[in-house]
Amino acid sequence: MQLTGGNMVKTTKMIREELSSFADPANKVARMVREGRLTPIIRGLYETEATASPWSLAGCIYGPSYISFESALSFHGLIPEGVRAVTSATFEKGKAKAYDTPFGSFLFRDVPAEAFPYGIDVKGPANAPFRIATPEKALCDKLYTMSPVTSCGGLEALLYDDLRIDRGDLAALDVDDVAFLAEKYRSRNVRRLARYLKEGSGR
Numbered sequence: 001m002q003l004t005g006g007n008m009v010k011t012t013k014m015i016r017e018e019l020s021s022f023a024d025p026a027n028k029v030a031r032m033v034r035e036g037r038l039t040p041i042i043r044g045l046y047e048t049e050a051t052a053s054p055w056s057l058a059g060c061i062y063g064p065s066y067i068s069f070e071s072a073l074s075f076h077g078l079i080p081e082g083v084r085a086v087t088s089a090t091f092e093k094g095k096a097k098a099y100d101t102p103f104g105s106f107l108f109r110d111v112p113a114e115a116f117p118y119g120i121d122v123k124g125p126a127n128a129p130f131r132i133a134t135p136e137k138a139l140c141d142k143l144y145t146m147s148p149v150t151s152c153g154g155l156e157a158l159l160y161d162d163l164r165i166d167r168g169d170l171a172a173l174d175v176d177d178v179a180f181l182a183e184k185y186r187s188r189n190v191r192r193l194a195r196y197l198k199e200g201s202g203r
Contacts, residue, residue: 008047008048008049009041009045009046009047009048009057009060010038010045010046010047010048011044011045011046012029012044012045012046013044015029015038015046016029029046033046036050039052039102039103040101040102041057041060041061041101041102041103042061042099042101045060045061047103050102052103052128053124053128053130054086054101054103054104054106055067055071055086055124055128055130055132056124056128056129056130057101057103057106058086058088058106058130059088059130059131061099061101061106062088062090062093062097062099062106062108063090064090064091064116065088065089065090065108065131066088066089066120066131066132066133067086067087067088067089067130067131067132067133068087068088068089068111068132068133068137068138068141068142069087069088069089069107069109069138069141069142069145070083070087070142071083071085071086071087071088071132072087072132072133072135072137072138072141073135073138073139073142073163073165075123075132076134076135076138077169078135078138078139078163078165078166078169078170079163079164079165080164081164084104084105085098085104085105085106085107086104086105086106086107087107087108087109088106088107088108088109089108089109089110089111089116089133089141090108090109090110090111090116091110091111091112091113091116092110092113093108093110094110096108096109096110097109109145111141111144111185112144112184112185112186112187114184114185115137115140115141115144115181115184115185118137118180118181118184119133119134119136119137119140119177119181120132120133120134120137121133121134134177135173136173136174136177136178136181137177137181139165139173139178139193140178140181140182140185140187140190140193142163143158143187143189143190143193144185144187144189144190146158146162146189148187148188148189149188149189149192150188152192152196155189155192155193155196158189159193170197171197173197175194175197175198178190178193178194178197179194179197179198181194182194
């Protein structure tokens with residue numbers, strides 16, 4: 001008996017139901033793991049393709065969530081460094097969560113519930129899509145998590161020194177989108193970013 005589908009995330013319950021004709025489904029699952037036909041992600045969750053992209057797995061590991069913060073900023077080319085862990089946004093979870101898996105490391109942390117549903121795109125191939133913040137949303141999410149600044153100079157230090165964002169890339173952000181999002185965070189940093197862009201200071 002073969003599992004249906006190709007690259008797919010499956011729960012232990014789903015797999016055991018598909019293997020219900022076997023006398024010992026749990027033993028069969030263990031054998032499939034040894035053979036590389038199933039790869040454990042976290043407890044109770046498996047991937048049928050050992051080379052699956054971690055980006056497509058993030059939303060299955062913990063959610064509801066979408067890829068954001070450093071991962072999304074790097075994806076959109078706003079920060080120069082690559083990111084080792086896949087960083088995602090959640091809401092009303094309380095504590096940040098971290099998972100180390102065969103597919104890499106995954107980090108999850110909260111953003112305000114009011115801001116959560118906005119500024120999210122679906123990217124990736126049709127068989128492995130993932131939800132990811134827009135450039136504007138990713139930057140707002142990141143600034144929300146950073147220590148508040150009290151001046152324009154402080155914001156510029158965060159943007160250009162700490163995050164190393166290029167001025168041209170910052171100027172290309174949608175000013176109206178950032179202004180809309182700023183109302184959802186109640187964050188000094190995000191409000192200051194909206195004002196900074198509106199005044200054309202990033203240009």
